[in-house]
Amino acid sequence: MEDQNYILFESYLSKELSQDEVSAFESRLKNESDFNQAFNTYKELSFFLEHKFEDESASTAFQNNLKTISNTYFEKQEPSKKVMRFKLWHYAMAASIALLIGIVTFNNFSNPTFNDYNNYKTISLTVRGVEEALLKEAENAFNSKDFAKAEIVFKRLLVKNDSNNELRLYRGIALLELDKFDEADSLFGKLSKTPSVYKNKAIWYLALSKLKQKNYDACLDVLKTIPEDADEYKQAQKLIKKLD
Amino acid sequence: MSEKKIHEDQKYIDGLLKNNSFIIQAIYDKFAPKVVNYIKQNSGDSDKAQDVIQDTLITIYNQASEKKLQLTCPFDAYFFLLCKRKWLNELKKSSNKEVTINEDVLSKGDEAQELAFETSVFGEKQALFTEMFQKLGTACKDLLTATFKIKSMEEVAKSLGVTYAYARKKKSLCIGKLTELVQKSPKFNQLNN
Numbered sequence: 001m002e003d004q005n006y007i008l009f010e011s012y013l014s015k016e017l018s019q020d021e022v023s024a025f026e027s028r029l030k031n032e033s034d035f036n037q038a039f040n041t042y043k044e045l046s047f048f049l050e051h052k053f054e055d056e057s058a059s060t061a062f063q064n065n066l067k068t069i070s071n072t073y074f075e076k077q078e079p080s081k082k083v084m085r086f087k088l089w090h091y092a093m094a095a096s097i098a099l100l101i102g103i104v105t106f107n108n109f110s111n112p113t114f115n116d117y118n119n120y121k122t123i124s125l126t127v128r129g130v131e132e133a134l135l136k137e138a139e140n141a142f143n144s145k146d147f148a149k150a151e152i153v154f155k156r157l158l159v160k161n162d163s164n165n166e167l168r169l170y171r172g173i174a175l176l177e178l179d180k181f182d183e184a185d186s187l188f189g190k191l192s193k194t195p196s197v198y199k200n201k202a203i204w205y206l207a208l209s210k211l212k213q214k215n216y217d218a219c220l221d222v223l224k225t226i227p228e229d230a231d232e233y234k235q236a237q238k239l240i241k242k243l244d
Numbered sequence: 245m246s247e248k249k250i251h252e253d254q255k256y257i258d259g260l261l262k263n264n265s266f267i268i269q270a271i272y273d274k275f276a277p278k279v280v281n282y283i284k285q286n287s288g289d290s291d292k293a294q295d296v297i298q299d300t301l302i303t304i305y306n307q308a309s310e311k312k313l314q315l316t317c318p319f320d321a322y323f324f325l326l327c328k329r330k331w332l333n334e335l336k337k338s339s340n341k342e343v344t345i346n347e348d349v350l351s352k353g354d355e356a357q358e359l360a361f362e363t364s365v366f367g368e369k370q371a372l373f374t375e376m377f378q379k380l381g382t383a384c385k386d387l388l389t390a391t392f393k394i395k396s397m398e399e400v401a402k403s404l405g406v407t408y409a410y411a412r413k414k415k416s417l418c419i420g421k422l423t424e425l426v427q428k429s430p431k432f433n434q435l436n437n
Binding site for chain 2: 051
């Protein structure tokens with residue numbers, strides 16, 4: 001399906017077409033089966049996404065409540081465990097398990113480092129149909145961990161459009177990887193004060209930057225400002241526990 | 245749907261939708277034992293039964309809130325059929341073997357069967373859509389998340405630092421991309437037939 005059609009779907013669904021355009025659209029729905037199929041899937045997906053994000057908090061509350069009730073119910077159902085008679089080798093086994101747990105927890109408690117956290121997902125900056133060479137270059141450099149090159153390209157891109165928060169975030173990460181902490185921190189700091197969707201990510205990376213600089217107190221302070229509804233909240237809490 | 249009489253057990257659906265702990269508890273007390281027994285007798289255990297029941301209730305919740313599910317049959321039959329279907333699918337997945345569904349339960353009234361079928365297709369579609377959404381690039385995922393959370397396209401554009409026209413265009417292209425991913429998956433064609 002051509003990009004143009006998807007744009008048309010969107011306009012139709014948000015009722016922005018003129019009377020004539022609507023008739024033309026509806027006659028295509030009748031006569032072109034591919035067009036019809038794609039439109040129906042598009043509509044279904046729009047509806048799905050709308051619902052998924054709109055009612056997210058109600059749905060999470062339901063799932064948590066359900067889990068609690070379900071756990072209580074199933075614990076009650078479990079028959080009481082028989083008391084096991086321990087033999088010598090049981091003790092030996094228990095001792096070795098305890099030792100193993102000891103080693104694992106010890107490792108967990110050792111200080112976390114930046115390298116535990118810098119596994120970035122592949123980024124994708126270009127949308128099909130809106131190819132731009134420079135964006136592609138930045139994307140490739142970042143994904144292949146060539147952060148020096150990525151930083152240069154992000155910088156050039158930002159000259160053109162300095163309010164693109166997505167690019168600013170990635171440039172910050174590149175700077176962080178290059179140990180250019182001052183620049184990185186100031187960029188994350190600015191981003192975290194914008195009302196953008198990258199706000200919490202910026203706070204998270206600011207914390208990671210402090211972690212990389214081994215400034216653990218500052219790292220903790222930053223981590224504690226990540227709000228509960230942020231995607232990064234869970235991992236932030238984990239890191240706080242490890243650092244405290 | 246409108247001519248069909250809504251069953252009094254609709255109270256369970258409404259209770260789930262309102263996250264009413266009392267009703268959820270009642271569902272477990274009344275309807276879970278049968279499912280647990282069935283799963284235990286068919287190569288499962290109580291942990292597996294717990295997962296199946298939980299997933300099934302989440303699917304019912306989602307369908308109720310997205311599609312205004314109306315129960316036209318007893319909850320018991322509907323719920324059991326759904327759990328059973330889900331469990332048989334799990335078995336199929338893990339063994340790659342053809343699992344035969346024994347017909348005795350399926351003949352307990354067309355209404356329950358139809359409704360359970362509808363719900364399970366709905367659930368499978370949701371799972372597929374979620375999976376495909378995860379396959380989108382970060383740019384698309386972020387934009388769509390922002391779009392549907394913030395709602396006003398102007399604000400979305402502002403928060404992403406792009407123009408309104410660009411954000412709108414990108415939104416349709418991203419849903420377009422998702423449409424293509426979904427349409428290409430064999431699972432989708434199976435579900436739509």
